Amino acid sequence: MASEYKETAKVFKAFCDENRLQILELLRSGEKCACKLLDDLKISQSTLSHHMKILCDAGIVHGRKEGKWVHYSINPEGAERAVQLLNEQITLDITDAQDASCSTKK
Amino acid sequence: MASEYKETAKVFKAFCDENRLQILELLRSGEKCACKLLDDLKISQSTLSHHMKILCDAGIVHGRKEGKWVHYSINPEGAERAVQLLNEQITLDITDAQDASCSTKK
DNA sequence: AAAACATATTGACAATTTTCGATTTAATAG
DNA sequence: CTATTAAATCGAAAATTGTCAATATGTTTT
Numbered sequence: 001m002a003s004e005y006k007e008t009a010k011v012f013k014a015f016c017d018e019n020r021l022q023i024l025e026l027l028r029s030g031e032k033c034a035c036k037l038l039d040d041l042k043i044s045q046s047t048l049s050h051h052m053k054i055l056c057d058a059g060i061v062h063g064r065k066e067g068k069w070v071h072y073s074i075n076p077e078g079a080e081r082a083v084q085l086l087n088e089q090i091t092l093d094i095t096d097a098q099d100a101s102c103s104t105k106k
Numbered sequence: 107m108a109s110e111y112k113e114t115a116k117v118f119k120a121f122c123d124e125n126r127l128q129i130l131e132l133l134r135s136g137e138k139c140a141c142k143l144l145d146d147l148k149i150s151q152s153t154l155s156h157h158m159k160i161l162c163d164a165g166i167v168h169g170r171k172e173g174k175w176v177h178y179s180i181n182p183e184g185a186e187r188a189v190q191l192l193n194e195q196i197t198l199d200i201t202d203a204q205d206a207s208c209s210t211k212k
Numbered sequence: 213a214a215a216a217c218a219t220a221t222t223g224a225c226a227a228t229t230t231t232c233g234a235t236t237t238a239a240t241a242g
Numbered sequence: 243c244t245a246t247t248a249a250a251t252c253g254a255a256a257a258t259t260g261t262c263a264a265t266a267t268g269t270t271t272t
Binding site for chain 1: 111112114115119121122130142166180188193195199
């Protein structure tokens with residue numbers, strides 16, 4: 001259960017960097033080649049590659065290799081999984097016993 | 107639009123730390139006092155306070171002060187906003203012109 | 213085969229985040 | 243009013259993350 005946290009954190013880290021959010025914005029209009037993404041971003045090629053790895057490892061983005069190019073796109077299954085995971089984090093659990101008392105008594 | 111990214115990132119950062127994920131897990135069963143959270147976590151009081159600030163600033167958690175205690179709970183509106191925001195990041199935009207070509211021609 | 217090109221990897225450094233102990237603030241209890 | 247208690251803030255250290263230049267890898271073109 002403890003290691004679940006690490007995996008969960010990994011998914012949401014995909015959305016925690018401004019450059020990655022901009023990359024996702026670019027991919028929302030459809031599949032894009034890495035070289036196209038690089039044109040629109042103010043980062044180096046190696047930095048882009050680093051961010052694409054994080055997005056892919058989180059399952060949010062998929063890379064399709066074609067010759068020397070890689071075409072990236074949003075992965076619908078990974079995206080859906082992220083939404084589901086987020087819902088799990090914030091949905092109240094009505095089955096658990098409610099113990100609202102302070103550990104230090106009033 | 108650029109600063110939108112920062113605000114978006116701030117929300118998802120709430121879900122990117124293992125301790126914060128555990129805190130949310132504890133809050134899923136209902137409102138909890140900070141002192142109660144501290145009992146269940148293996149972190150110092152100041153570290154807990156730091157994480158609660160991040161969760162509250164992201165709008166995911168709400169703190170209710172009662173005397174010298176603070177009772178924390180998941181904020182349903184903030185949680186809903188996070189889900190909405192996540193959907194915005196990953197939902198394909200069918201209105202945008204699709205230009206899938208490489209910037210470097212084949 | 214050699215040159216050119218797109219992307220990935222490496223290594224170093226900068227920036228940010230997490231953590232804790234010490235202190236401060238604010239509230240209650242004696 | 244003083245002591246005690248819960249939580250926030252501060253300052254510094256440790257850990258993680260983001261960044262780039264240089265280099266490596268794999269592919270295509272000449």
